[in-house]
Amino acid sequence: MRRFITFLGMTLYYIFLALPLLWMLSMSFKTTDEILSIRSFIPQTFTLQNYQAIFTDDFWRSAFVNSLVYVFINTIITLIVSLPAAYAFSRYKFRGDHHLFFWLLTNRMAPGAIFVLPFVQLYGREGLGLFDTHWAVALAHTLFSIPLAVWILEGFMSGIPKAIDETAYVDGYSFPGFFFKIFMPLIAPGIGVAAFFSFMFSWVEVIMASSLTRTDARPLAVALTASLGAEGWDWGLIAAVGVLTLIPGAVLIYFVRNNLAKGFALGRV
């Protein structure tokens, strides 16, 4: 009986998750005329024209590449600066450590929509001169990704006994040798999870990405808005772009699934 209720509940939840996605998937194989006239899950006249339109258009292809490039840069920068920071928080006590740890997280609380204005100035010609480059978006996104990555990595590192560090020194390892050869493999799942979250929050963010780019580094979500022509919304095309934005996420989650399952249970037993 209990198993039946669990099964039923989970099935209903999966249907709830899948239904809006399947509706978009089905729309992406229809013509816009059909979308507006007949409502059914199965396309009456199955068509690939929406996908064809996307793959043959440089506008869409470059937008896809742009999004992937800045997300990738963001993930790398985040990991490089977060690993030592998380190590400091997990291994040392120092003046103001608790406050600093919480302060890092407060940066995720700033309402993004507003801090956009100073960001545009900061990255603009009078500031860092990075406007409309992948670096601008990648760096801006570290505002959200570094705090979270430090928080996650600190949890994993705290789960590794300090005795490991000391044994390594006794065995004659230098600090970098210890860190790269012994410590990093031990927290590999944590690195996977931190990378997952950096990727995720950078891939889904729209406001900063759209304000810091114009044409050269235009991300996918912005291209979507820019594609809305005078003749209104081309629903089939929009649905197809939506479907394509799911793919990088699905691939990523497939690769990190074991890390996710085994635990980003922070500060584990």
Next chain:
Amino acid sequence: MKQVNQRAWFFLIPALAVMAVNAFIPFMTVINYSFIDKFPGLPSLWLGLENYRNVWQDDLFTGALARQFIFSFVILVIQVPLGILVALGMPKKGIGATTSLITIGLPLLIPWQVVGIIWRVFVRDDLGLVPVIFDQFNYNYDASLKPFDAWATVVVMDVWHWTPLIALLCYSGLNAIPDAYFQAARIDGASRWKTFWVVTLPRLRSVLTIGILLRFMDSFRIYIEPFVVTGGGPGNATSFLSDVVVTEAIAFNFGPAAAMSLVYFYIILIISYVFFQVLTNVGSDSTPVQEA
């Protein structure tokens, strides 16, 4: 034991350098704006605290603030228990575990604007599935005219979008609990319900802390999804804080917009701090199952 060592700062330099550029400079700029009357092309005028006084007299802001509190409260009350339940129901191994992880993780990895578009085409009067379903039950669903329908749509969309985060965090938290704990509870003859409260939930505290904090701050900052789905309407029914502040900023009222966003930021900060303190301290000295 952690050692006291100021060498730690050396490890923090890269992260702090990036954060200083990214966080500190824009933040100072916004503080600066909040005290002046700034309009592009005109000399700025020092206003002192006037922008802040106006924030509280702005009905649009206070109205949106009230809706924002209700929204975040509803979201947390639904998503946290539902997320825990889903995590408990997910298969632990095999192909079932892989497929359910991917299905559940998918909504998290969709650009937020696309989330809005998915729900917009799902509920729209002229091309959505939802109005057709409600027709079967003789209910005339219309998110563009009925405030209740619009609210329900935004809440259900957020539940769809973000419950997976709580579920994934709890799922990994559950997998990290050693079996010995559950065996001990079984030997002691604890009921399922008791086991959940005494063994499972305390062990999920750290994942739930970050889950609840993330959910609170992100739901309080929600902008793009309701903007795409309902446009804040009908009327102001689903217009949340970010929407009001952005409207102000787009109209080049940088001073008032900056003051609003700082008030907004401190509300999030204070509540998050309270959550953080409560969640890290509650029940931390009453773990009934001792480590062996």
